[in-house]
Amino acid sequence: MKLTTLLEKIDYKAFEGNTGNEADISNVEIKSVVNNSKKIEEGCFFMCIKGANFDGHSVAAQAAEQKAAAILVQDDVTLPEDCKMPVIRVEDTRYAMAFVSAAWFGNPAQSLKTIGITGTKGKTTTTYLIKSMLENAGHKVGLIGTIEVVIGDKHIPAKNTTPESYDLQEYMRQMVDEGCDSLVMEVSSQALMQHRSQGFVYDLGIFTNIEPDHIGPDEHKDFDDYMHCKGLLFKQCKVGIANADDEHMEQVLEGHTCKLETFGFSDKADIKAVNLAYIRKPGQLGVFFDTEGLIELHAEVRTPGKFSVYNALCAIAVARHFGCTDEEIAEALKNAKVKGRIEMVKVSDDFTLMIDYAHNAMALKSLLSTLKDYRPNRLVCLFGCGGNRSKLRRYEMGEVSGKLADLTIITSDNPRFEEPLDIIHDIEIGMKKTDGKYVEIPDRKEAIAYAIDNAQKGDIIILAGKGHEDYQEIKGVKYPMDERDLIADIMKERM
Structure with a gap:
């Protein structure tokens, strides 16, 4: 060339x-x-x-x-x-x-309908919801995100939420060659700051929500910088779809060059959720709701809480631009699953067990607060914290779980080059600021077995922090460890 x-x-x-x-x-x-x-x-x-x-x-x-x-x-x-x-x-x-x-790579984005999603929470779940919805309507959809890159039948583990621009363009080229007509991808603030997602204009840009995060020496200097970088997506897309209920929406979208649509519970939202009702069945939690405005339908989502509604509204707003029918949208919402994101694992009709990636205080607080709305007999939270990371995160997560959970099981996550017990004792410092009950079980399989063996009727048990990860990092080595496999092994041992 x-x-x-x-x-x-x-x-x-x-x-x-x-x-x-x-x-x-x-x-x-x-x-x-x-x-x-x-x-x-x-x-x-x-x-x-x-x-x-x-x-x-x-x-x-x-x-x-x-x-x-x-x-x-x-x-x-x-x-x-x-x-x-x-x-x-x-x-x-x-x-x-x-x-x-x-x-x-021949400007592959010109042959794809491109959807970029940015925000602090909800990006991963929403990408999979959108992928499911569009495929339900007959589209072939590529996906790029925190967990993986999906190109046809090929699944490539992700190194970054948003890859370097060269890799991104190469992935898009492969998607076009594979016959994909659409791409849905997570767009991180770091990627926007570093121009990784430049080189084309997105058809749709999505803003889920924003809270202070990724602020530090190697990331963003402050919250204003973080919001500014998130907002860059809306100078690089044709249509922006934003959460009308987020208090920082206008600041994030300042200077946007795209057409705007909004979603939320607010009366000012273009697509509004109404008639919200919680679903609780044996081993399953979810929500019902209706929509008003640009699209009117009845929806069921088999993950719990208000944030699940926000994710669903966002996906509905996107599907509308692809001409999806109400039936296609409703069916996709009901059946979509995302590995490690409020992922239900059925082990009993007596209690609910789920896996989630919540690995900081903000995410854990949001998740536990949502689950308390389902009025469990007990809310049991099992988690650990990563080694060679901020001790403040450990204190904060311990305090959040101590305040919101009825029982906390403190265990190991990715200890890396630290001793698991040292990390557990740091979490305990935060726990002791509360009256919360807790036990310490360093081995994660033993901790999960304890949670299952001691479950009571009506409990909700959350395994937090690992989510989609299928390894445990110890002393520089990643050992295979998938919580789904651990649960399966535990249940076999109980038979």
Whole structure:
């Protein structure tokens, strides 16, 4: 491919090596596009990206020596004196990489209806709801998110919620080649900040909700920055669909360039939920509700609480743009399941057992508060905390569970390079600020067995923190451990 074709949609200046002279790049052919120094090869276009631990600009000379056809830079680089390799200078190589990657893979987004979902909570569940709904209506849908990338029958474990722009474009190319007509994906604030999802315009952009999160030295400097980055999606989509009930909605959407629709319980919402009723059956929790406004239907969702309604409303709003019928939408909502997100595991008609990824105080508080609305005999919360992470999270989660759960079972999560008992004792500090009852069982299988063996009629038991994860990380090694398998093993042992 011609270098000029790759650069069509970005502003740049082309120089000849270190000379400062303008380079003629009209006939430069590119054999590959790379951003990994280990993949530099003759004829490639090497994009110098500044990462947290490595700056691609530092290997510009290596690229020249290995006969790269050209390099992409935003900073000055050191090259051999006689180097004539074209140096493409841009303001931001990450931003440029998104457009170069899109061009390299033939702009696959143009062949897909693209849906991007951003927000603090609900992104993962909503992507699967939308995928289920659209497939119910005959669409072939690719998915990119926290758990995995789904392309046809292929499931690829995810490294990041939103992949690097080059990988994203490659995935989209594969989806088009596989016959997908749509893509639904999670778009993280980090990805928006780093331009990972640039290079195309989303057909639909979704805002679920926002609360302070991902604020720190390597993430966002403050809540305002976090909201600003979330809002970037609404300058990169044709239609925005937002949660009308979120108090920060207007701030997040400030400066948007898209058409707007809203959902929620508020009278001002374009799609409004009414007649909410909770469902409680043996081993199952859920909600009924009706919608008014842009679409009117009756819905049943087999996960509990008000936040399940928000996720469903969001999916309904999207399905409307695809012409899905009321029957297709209702059927998809009733049957959609997401691994590790309020995932019911049936073991008894006497009590309810579920798995959820809630791994910080905010998520745990939201989940436990919702479950209390179902008036369980007891609310039992089993969780641990990850090692080599903030101790504050441990104190906070201990305090939340102590206040809201009738019994807390403190166990191990991913201890990493810490001792499990040290982490458990940190959680206990938070627990002791409350009057909550608790037990400590470091082995997670034993802890789950204790929860099942001591369950009472009408209990709701939540296994929190691991969710979709199928491993436990100890001393740098990831050992297989899936809570569904642990439960199955425990039940076999009880037979």
